[in-house]
Amino acid sequence: MPRCRYLPLLPLALAACSGDQSVLRPRSPEADAIETLSMVLFTGGAVIFVAVMGLVLYALFADPDRTRRLTGDHLVLWGGLVFPAVTLAILLVYSISVSNAVTRPPAQDALRVEVIGHMWWWEVRYLDESGELEFVTANEIRAPVGRPVEVALTTADVIHSFWVPNLHGKMDLIPGHVNRIVFTPREAGVMRGQCAEFCGDQHAWMAFHFVAHEPAEFEEWLELQRRPAPEPPTPMLAAGREAFVAYGCGACHRVRGLEGADGDLGPDLTHVGSRPSIAAGRLDNTVGAFGGWIVSAQHLKPDNFMPSFEHLDGPTLRALAAWLESLE
Ligand code: HEC
Ligand SMILES: [Cu+2]
The missing domain is CATH 2.60.40.420 (Cupredoxins -  blue copper proteins)
Incomplete structure (x- = not known):
């Protein structure tokens, strides 16, 4: 269970605790700086909000003779003018310095x-x-x-x-x-x-x-990744590769090392089997998912630029999907 430092924000943070897509789990110095800036702004804002609400309650419920002493020119001058001007000026300098720090040009060895x-x-x-x-x-x-x-x-x-x-x-x-x-x-x-x-x-x-x-x-x-696509080790996978060319997939997709597959309308598939997901996070990388994507790309991501290949026969589809998954 990853450490979660923000117990007071529990309802919001619960989703963030899983952490692989979260601003609350910085994993680079740049994200650290942004997180610190956010926490300073959030905490500062919260403290000021509570103080102002305290004053409102005081004004509403305290004895009018006592509140009268508090109000007047001084409160307006210090609380309404000097305090916001100074606070905002400090925050401006701080946030500009953070944004400079996180947009530095890259080091030579980047x-x-x-x-x-x-x-x-x-x-x-x-x-x-x-x-x-x-x-x-x-x-x-x-x-x-x-x-x-x-x-x-x-x-x-x-x-x-x-x-x-x-x-x-x-x-x-x-x-x-x-x-x-x-x-x-x-x-x-x-x-x-x-x-x-x-x-x-x-x-x-x-x-x-x-x-x-x-x-x-x-x-x-x-x-x-530098290598071309691996040679299919079994006849079934070789049939998958043949189908890839025969059905025109290569018009939109490149598979390095495969003749007839040099399209660039869709993703390069040379090592598609080694990726964490397929179709930009739409499906997991499994043989079944490849098959599902090929027959129903338009159902899974309507209006994307790959047609659904609904009429492939079972053995061809299985071979095609298994070959793609084998491209590591
Ligand atoms: C008209 C162009 C076109 C044709 C033909 C085409 N595709 Fe695609 N394909 C695309 C596009 C565009 C995407 C990206 C879709 C998206 O994720 O929005 C894609 C995505 C994919 C992906 C996911 C790749 C990844 O990086 O996650 C696979 C696998 C794939 N296609 C296989 C095939 C196969 C197999 C065929 C032939 C049966 C085929 N495609 C035919 C355009 C095409
Ligand atoms: Cu976009």
Whole structure:
């Protein structure tokens, strides 16, 4: 059971205690700073609110002779002018300094990742040290702990917003413009991110996973992703691969190493079997879910840009789903 420091906020915090998509469980220095700022504002606001309500009650119920002594020019001058002016000025300086601290340019050794928003999924492009594209994946971002990650954000269609509450604030993806966000994951684990700007009917199903790895584990993952799709080890999986090309899936999807599969309207599927979820958080990564997605993509995410393949026969569908799941 994760530690929860906010018992007084129990009703709100209960959902947050699970923690994989929560501003109350910061897992980077940037999220720490934002959380501290929020708690200062919240606590300060609460204290002032209680004090003002106390004065109201005093004014209502105390003996009028005593309250008269309290009111007058002094109260208005100090309580109504000096106190708010000083408090707001201090908070302004403090919040500007926090926002400067969390929007610093990245360190030289930052891991560079490009993210392109699509209705309704995330294209994720990994660059090497010299800025060359290494490979493309979708709906998941992986990074090592302790190293800054610089995510360069843009969109292929409408405005989206990138948000992993455990790691940083929100950052918009704007057509024709590149926004950058930098954060340093502190502990290994899986976090959930979510599009935070309404971008059409399936906006709520535009999620992704952020996986923070120990550095050695991350190198293994990179190695795996750089490779083309594995050769199918059984005839059944080979039949699945054949069906993928025969049914035209390759017109929209790329599978590196497979001829006839170089489309880029949909996610790159080269290693789709290794992802935490499919269709941007819509389904778990299981053979059954792949099958379900293929026959009823339009039912699961109405109006997304993949048609439902309702007329596939059973054995073809099973082979296709099993092959996709085997792409690790
Ligand atoms: C007209 C283009 C198009 C065709 C044809 C198409 N897809 Fe897709 N596919 C997409 C799009 C777009 C998405 C992303 C949908 C979303 O999540 O909003 C997608 C998503 C997927 C995903 C989930 C990928 C992920 O990263 O989570 C799988 C698996 C998939 N398609 C398999 C197939 C298979 C198998 C076929 C052929 C039977 C196929 N697709 C045909 C456009 C297409
Ligand atoms: Cu979106």
